[in-house]
Amino acid sequence: MASGAAGREGGALQAPTPFVFFVCQHGAEPTLKAALCEPAGPYRLAFSRDGFVTLKGTVPADVWSKDLPGGPFVRARGHALKRLDGPDIAPRVEQVLAEFGSLDWTGIHVWQRDPVEVGWRGFEPDHSVSSREVAAALTQALQLRQDPRAAKVNFDAPIGQRVLDIILVDREHWWVGTHPVQERADGWPGGTFSMEPPANMVSRAYLKIAEALAWSGLPVRPGDHAVEIGSSPGGACQRLLELGLHVTGIDPAEMAPEVLAHPRFQHWRARSLQVKRRLFQPFRWLMCDANVAPEYTLDTVESIVTYPTSQFAGLLLTIKLSDWHQTRDLDRHLDRVRGWGFTKVTARQLAHNRREYCLAARR
Ligand SMILES: C[S@@+](CC[C@H](N)C(=O)[O-])C[C@H]1O[C@@H](n2cnc3c(N)ncnc32)[C@H](O)[C@@H]1O
Known part of the structure; x- marks a missing residue:
């Protein structure tokens, strides 16, 4: 050249x-x-x-x-x-x-x-x-x-x-x-977003959520209530707790003891489909990091955020790609989320994402 x-x-x-x-x-x-x-x-x-x-x-x-x-x-x-x-x-x-x-x-x-x-x-x-x-x-x-x-x-x-x-x-x-x-x-x-993680970082999802928040600018505040689907072992919850949020993790698998013991954390040990939709009413932010296919993630989140008592201000979803051809569906995924009433919907493959991307949505 x-x-x-x-x-x-x-x-x-x-x-x-x-x-x-x-x-x-x-x-x-x-x-x-x-x-x-x-x-x-x-x-x-x-x-x-x-x-x-x-x-x-x-x-x-x-x-x-x-x-x-x-x-x-x-x-x-x-x-x-x-x-x-x-x-x-x-x-x-x-x-x-x-x-x-x-x-x-x-x-x-x-x-x-x-x-x-x-x-x-x-x-x-x-x-x-x-x-x-x-x-x-x-x-x-x-x-x-x-x-x-x-x-x-x-x-x-x-x-x-x-x-x-x-x-x-x-x-x-x-x-x-x-x-x-x-x-x-x-x-x-x-x-590449870079930060020094704590010595006791529970999982690399800590860095992933930290990067997702920094990139998306989602205005999470101390005292806000957030729920994460696919929360075990708890790196993302650890970061949200550090930021002063009240955090609920939904996962049939165990949470790390230090997350479980945190006074602002609760664990609903279940699959997302087993949780009654009205129980999501107190939450402002929904995170999803379940290792399931994109359509399953979107079906699950749709049934939660479009439930009449839900009042989510924003979402951070990890969309897993079982192969790179699924990147062709990205625009369709974004349109689907817009259809739930979110106006600012964006996507980025974060530096700390593996073969997956992060979808951020705000009202
Ligand atoms: C990549 S790990 C999540 C890492 C986690 N966010 C962290 O911060 O350490 C994926 C998790 O999704 C959970 N999972 C898969 N399907 C689920 C479902 N339908 N409901 C809740 N959790 C689910 C799995 O049990 C697994 O623990």
Whole structure:
């Protein structure tokens, strides 16, 4: 791929290229390519690896153009400017700053594409050791130049900021890109929500619900009542309790003792269909993380939220995908939820989702 990124010190404009990049979970690439590439979309396929894809379109007005690929399975996206190859970190860091230092970015995100599938041998997308090494080298090099952006390496960037992306595609193979922060998840390095979980994290669903809340902006407040279907062993309930909610978990399986013992938690040890619909009346938020087929989840939730005494303000549903072809049903799922009276209905495959996506809905 040709590079239009002729770097110049002194503040000259960086030339945009016709290439964009996106990252997604391993396995989502064919769905995205089909949606974004000709004949359905405006792009043609360029360089690609599992979880990292570049596409060729038209040359944008500048490297901060907001015209970028999107969709629920795109975790992060941006303009692809240049590929950098080499065995050592230091010379490439120098090259990045020589060629892109004068560009008007407000911060840098350094991150690695997923090397394997999410969940494989415990893998979670996050800041890998190598991306931390490169981030540290960039911070140091910026400090030496007395560049105040040294404090903005791998920062949580607010909407409106301009981010230089350093993507570690492989150990010896990086890409440099740019993206404007247009929505909340664009502000996270690689589109991956990151937080330090508690030492006694009950299950990885803790991270999943934390990311779902951060992405969706669902306005949960201390004192609110939430119910989760498919709550065992209890990572999601643990997070909701931490946030000060009253939480009811519905699951025939056991809850972790520390969740069960919490004074604001109660366990209805049953399958969702066994719970009388009128008992859902006190709840403001409904979470569902049951390991069942999408239609079963939607049938169950529909029968609860459309019951006359229910008054849910919002939903966070994990929709499991037994195979990637089920992504074709996503728009139908969203329309179905809108049909229950929710106006803001969105979907995203969260970084902490496995082969599943998160559907968020608000009145
Ligand atoms: C992925 S686990 C849930 C993880 C959980 N959210 C956490 O925070 O640790 C899926 C759970 O769904 C439960 N489940 C499956 N079908 C269900 C149903 N119809 N009603 C309630 N729970 C169900 C299973 O028993 C299982 O514990």
